[in-house]
Amino acid sequence: MVNHALQHVLLSPHFDDVVFSCGALVAQWARSGQRVAIVTVCAGLPPAGPLSAYASKLHRRWNPQMEGRPAQIVALRRAEDLRAADLLGAMAIHLTVPDCIYRLNPDGGWLYEGHAQIFGALHAAEQQLPQQLAQQLVRISGVTADTRIWIPLALGNHVDHQLVRSAAQQSQLPGVRGYYEDYPYAEDTAAVAGITLPSPDLAAQALSISAQSLEAKLAAISAYESQLSSFWTDGADMRRRVTDYALLMGAGALAERMWMREAM
Numbered sequence: 001m002v003n004h005a006l007q008h009v010l011l012s013p014h015f016d017d018v019v020f021s022c023g024a025l026v027a028q029w030a031r032s033g034q035r036v037a038i039v040t041v042c043a044g045l046p047p048a049g050p051l052s053a054y055a056s057k058l059h060r061r062w063n064p065q066m067e068g069r070p071a072q073i074v075a076l077r078r079a080e081d082l083r084a085a086d087l088l089g090a091m092a093i094h095l096t097v098p099d100c101i102y103r104l105n106p107d108g109g110w111l112y113e114g115h116a117q118i119f120g121a122l123h124a125a126e127q128q129l130p131q132q133l134a135q136q137l138v139r140i141s142g143v144t145a146d147t148r149i150w151i152p153l154a155l156g157n158h159v160d161h162q163l164v165r166s167a168a169q170q171s172q173l174p175g176v177r178g179y180y181e182d183y184p185y186a187e188d189t190a191a192v193a194g195i196t197l198p199s200p201d202l203a204a205q206a207l208s209i210s211a212q213s214l215e216a217k218l219a220a221i222s223a224y225e226s227q228l229s230s231f232w233t234d235g236a237d238m239r240r241r242v243t244d245y246a247l248l249m250g251a252g253a254l255a256e257r258m259w260m261r262e263a264m
Contacts, residue, residue: 006091006142007034010150011168013042013160014099015081016224017152020231021183022256023217024246025086030089031056031213036087039140041133041167042160043078043094046070046102052110055101062226070102076226084220095136097129097219100159112159120156126163133167148177153195153259156185169198178202178260185233186257187245197259206255214246216253 008029012018018026018038030036040067051059051070059066059073066072077095085092105125110117122129140159143149152162162184171206179202185188185191218239222228232238 003143004142005035006037006147006257007150008036009140009143009175010036010038010152011151011152011164011191012038012040013158013164014042015077015204016084016221016227017182018180019084019088019217019220019224021152021186022150022180022258023220024210024213025083025256025258026090026206027216027220028213035091035142036089037091037093037135037140037142038081039093039095040081040093040160040162042097043074043081043115044096044098044102045074048106052113054113055110058080060103061229073226077224080224080226084223085113086217086222087220093140095133097163100163102173103136109188111204118159120159122159122162122166130163130166133163134171134233137167138173143173145174147175149173149175150177150258151179152182153179154184155195156188157186157192158185159181170259178205178258181257181259183245187241201261201263202259203261204257204259206249206251206257208250209246209254209256211254214243218242 010018010026017113025037026036059070062073063076066076082092100118103122105109111123111125149168151165152161153174154165181192221238221242222235227234228238232241246254246256249257
């Protein structure tokens with residue numbers, strides 16, 4: 001009988017968050033023979049019709065050739081995510097919540113139309129969304145009592161990261177092992193220092209990664225071609241900053257930092 005049980009499930013607000021944040025650990029776990037799934041929550045399609053000015057601006061940056069075709073942009077990002085997960089040796093699971101820039105309030109207006117709203121509080125119209133998402137999370141196929149589940153800390157305060165963290169906590173999934181630092185927001189040391197931890201007994205732990213695993217992560221990040229210009233000037237800048245951050249986390253050795261209750 002084929003065993004489809006997952007050893008690790010990492011909850012990703014958007015298509016790239018887990019890979020950017022802890023992709024080397026994903027590669028390392030997968031290479032050791034463990035079954036790993038990256039579950040992207042905000043992978044749903046945008047509504048029909050024109051987007052907000054803010055969303056349209058982002059789409060032009062991500063792929064100018066697809067301007068005015070939002071569903072194709074999401075399809076492109078899904079394809080990038082599948083490629084990145086494959087490079088790490090992980091499964092990619094896509095849920096159907098739309099990205100916050102695509103979500104509407106009951107009267108048809110955009111909920112999040114700019115930077116201040118996206119990095120603010122979850123809109124009052126979405127107060128039930130974390131609980132609704134929590135009900136989806138407990139139904140992820142392959143999760144057992146032994147599955148280790150990893151949640152974003154929500155560094156940077158992006159509403160979709162807040163949503164995923166809140167939903168995971170409300171779901172009371174038994175296998176929650178810890179939290180990953182949302183990169184590149186984690187480069188802001190003030191954001192890390194000021195984070196409100198969900199539990200006082202969590203401690204930061206630098207988990208060692210190999211050079212091979214880091215290279216797999218860098219290749220996987222490169223698969224998100226539409227997103228690179230949002231965070232780095234070019235591929236060389238990405239490689240330098242991601243590598244430097246891994247060395248910083250390991251105090252001169254390569255590491256990725258997770259927040260856990262016990263040593264791994």
